[in-house]
Amino acid sequence: MSADEAASLVKNGDNVGFSGFTHAGCPKVVPVAIAKLAEAEHAKGNPFKIGMFTGASTGDSIDGALARAHAIKFRTPYQTNKDLRSAINSGEVPYFDMHLSSLAQEIRYGFLGGVDIAIIEACDVTEDGEIVPTCGVGISPTIAQKAKIVIVELNTWNPKGMRGMHDIVELASPPHRQEIPVYTVRDRIGKDHLKVDPSKIIVVKSNTPNEGGSFAPVDEVTTKIGNNVANFFIKEMAEGRMPKTFLPVQSGVGNIANAVLAAMGESKEIPDFEVYTEVIQDAVIDLMESGRIKFASGCSLTVSNPCIEKVYKNLEFFKERIVLRPSEISNNQEVVRRLGVIAINTALEADIFGNINSTHVMGTKMMNGIGGSGDFTRGSYVSIFVTPSTAKDGKISAFVPSVAHEDHSEHSVKIIISEYGVADLRGKSPRQRAEEIIEKCAHPEYRPLLREYLNNNVQGQTPLDIYNCYAFHKAFLETGDMRNVKWENK
Numbered sequence: 001m002s003a004d005e006a007a008s009l010v011k012n013g014d015n016v017g018f019s020g021f022t023h024a025g026c027p028k029v030v031p032v033a034i035a036k037l038a039e040a041e042h043a044k045g046n047p048f049k050i051g052m053f054t055g056a057s058t059g060d061s062i063d064g065a066l067a068r069a070h071a072i073k074f075r076t077p078y079q080t081n082k083d084l085r086s087a088i089n090s091g092e093v094p095y096f097d098m099h100l101s102s103l104a105q106e107i108r109y110g111f112l113g114g115v116d117i118a119i120i121e122a123c124d125v126t127e128d129g130e131i132v133p134t135c136g137v138g139i140s141p142t143i144a145q146k147a148k149i150v151i152v153e154l155n156t157w158n159p160k161g162m163r164g165m166h167d168i169v170e171l172a173s174p175p176h177r178q179e180i181p182v183y184t185v186r187d188r189i190g191k192d193h194l195k196v197d198p199s200k201i202i203v204v205k206s207n208t209p210n211e212g213g214s215f216a217p218v219d220e221v222t223t224k225i226g227n228n229v230a231n232f233f234i235k236e237m238a239e240g241r242m243p244k245t246f247l248p249v250q251s252g253v254g255n256i257a258n259a260v261l262a263a264m265g266e267s268k269e270i271p272d273f274e275v276y277t278e279v280i281q282d283a284v285i286d287l288m289e290s291g292r293i294k295f296a297s298g299c300s301l302t303v304s305n306p307c308i309e310k311v312y313k314n315l316e317f318f319k320e321r322i323v324l325r326p327s328e329i330s331n332n333q334e335v336v337r338r339l340g341v342i343a344i345n346t347a348l349e350a351d352i353f354g355n356i357n358s359t360h361v362m363g364t365k366m367m368n369g370i371g372g373s374g375d376f377t378r379g380s381y382v383s384i385f386v387t388p389s390t391a392k393d394g395k396i397s398a399f400v401p402s403v404a405h406e407d408h409s410e411h412s413v414k415i416i417i418s419e420y421g422v423a424d425l426r427g428k429s430p431r432q433r434a435e436e437i438i439e440k441c442a443h444p445e446y447r448p449l450l451r452e453y454l455n456n457n458v459q460g461q462t463p464l465d466i467y468n469c470y471a472f473h474k475a476f477l478e479t480g481d482m483r484n485v486k487w488e489n490k
Contacts, residue, residue, distance in 0.1 A: 006151045006204045007033035012048045015113050017143025018062055019120035021055035021300035021327060022279055023211040025136025027121045027153040028061040030204055038071035049073035053107060055138015055327055056100055056371060059211035077103045078369035089365050097359060101331035101375040104142040108173060118147035123158040129198035133166055134158040136300030137326045141170040141194055150200045156207045161315050164192050166324045182335045185248050185274040185297045188323060212305045216255040221388045224419035225256055226263030232422050234269045248276040250376045252345040256386055258283040260344055265292040276341050278330050278372040282307045288321055297323050299330040331372045333379030343380035345373040347387040351403045352434035352450055353462060354410035354425045356385050362473055363404025370407050377412050384415040389443035395481040399442040401453045402469035416441055430462040449485055
């Protein structure tokens, strides 16, 4: 079928599952055709909205096009598109944030309604129903199984030779679920393709490049954060708290993650290592070529277009060193704990007691979502959160008396790292954690204010002053600068 013909199969009110994880592996021509269909129906005065299940965020061809067409009935589990974010924060699009590892099984359990149509980007599809994904897997096995119609967007921009890079498996539902037999980063436990009833499959051909833009370049602050992370690892190995052979690493998405990996790669004291993560970024590919990263397991190749073209030109080399899995495997806490994965994720905001806000600006405006940070944090060998100490030219402190929204509690957060240093929260009381974070991580301009808050004579296990815990946020909302904080007298 053409993209328009396939889009016409989607009806108002349908729940649609999309392949991919970030922009990687996402369909591109059929979603745009659905958006055009929605606009045409709206012009006629007819309603047209769909529910959207995705692996994670998507490219603009999905989230952007459908948000601008006002065609979204609901959205889960993660997003990064500015138009969709605006629609969510205005209340137009109902959005429910979820741990990425949970979505596939909650669809199978029937918690979220059925899947009417799955749209999956593939580099190959066979007459007997074998579908080979492209750069991302996400929730593709589950939506392909559950959907009544599977639209395969056969994108010839991606080589058929990708077959063999994927490890596709779907977990059984309780009470018959067994252990996930991934005992090393390199283990493969499934097939190199999705298997779907061919009678459900409709093929739409395309030749469309990925939507992989570059992340912001590494700067002085992110370089310092990366070096602090690398030095922390060196110290942990020297003092016997981490094996000298090192452990698999998970790093989040973005320029800080790239800076961390770059610093690790440059360190002569950190041995060659493996990656067990959700998104494989440009820095991983670069370190793999240099031999510093030996193997990478992930859910997607979330890389720039020049980088993926480099992978495709040397596909046999990378197929021996990369495996792409469904998100319920790549992000599974059972596997993360078994392998001893070191989790490194980015905080939007941290409070002085160790609680982390990953999602909401000023407690109300959704940024992106929790993503896989919770999946890795709870199961990790050691959980690390990284953040620059300030934002908006120093007008916002990343370290506050109390986070405006809590995604990760103090019980899960072990290490916090900024450009100023490393706060080790292990084995410390709330007050001790606060002193550590203020002295090691907060910006010097904000340290006196944070100490003043901490030393306000509140009694109890956690010295939380409910009259003043959001004074930083209030100062920013009223004056545009957290440094203009005013304490409330009790």
